Amino acid sequence: MKGRKLEHLRSLKQKAIIYSARVEEHFLNQCIRLCTLVELLLINGERHKAVIADHDHKSIIIRKENGCQTLVYKNALSYIRPQVSENYLQIEDALEGLFSKGGAKYSSYYS
Numbered sequence: 001m002k003g004r005k006l007e008h009l010r011s012l013k014q015k016a017i018i019y020s021a022r023v024e025e026h027f028l029n030q031c032i033r034l035c036t037l038v039e040l041l042l043i044n045g046e047r048h049k050a051v052i053a054d055h056d057h058k059s060i061i062i063r064k065e066n067g068c069q070t071l072v073y074k075n076a077l078s079y080i081r082p083q084v085s086e087n088y089l090q091i092e093d094a095l096e097g098l099f100s101k102g103g104a105k106y107s108s109y110y111s
Contacts, residue, residue, distance in 0.1 A: 021057075027080075028055045038062075042076050049083070073083040 019038045030054045031038055040062065050062035053069060060072045 023056075028052060029079075031082060032087070034084075039081045039083060040072060041078040041081075042072070043078050044076070048072070052080075 006092045030036070032054065035051055037049060037051055040050065040060075042048070048062060048064065048070070050064045050070070053061040055061070058074055060074060060077075062070050062072055064070065
């Protein structure tokens, strides 16, 4: 019984990681597609206002207002704040059912 609970908790954690990665990827792709000006705060306190040019799982390339491109590592970021008010969370439709697949019988147990 205890082994099953641990296995189920591991699978929920994996699903949460996948969901988080999809949300992050969707948000960054929306910023790129809309050419949204964003403010990036680094953990050392530096602030950058730029447009996100591209990203991968570890880094983001930003283009500042003067045209200079900079590579920023994601682990050095504190936050990314869009300067335009957009609804970036339209991902619910794309991610609908992610947690309900295979885990529905325990949903009331963990809530």
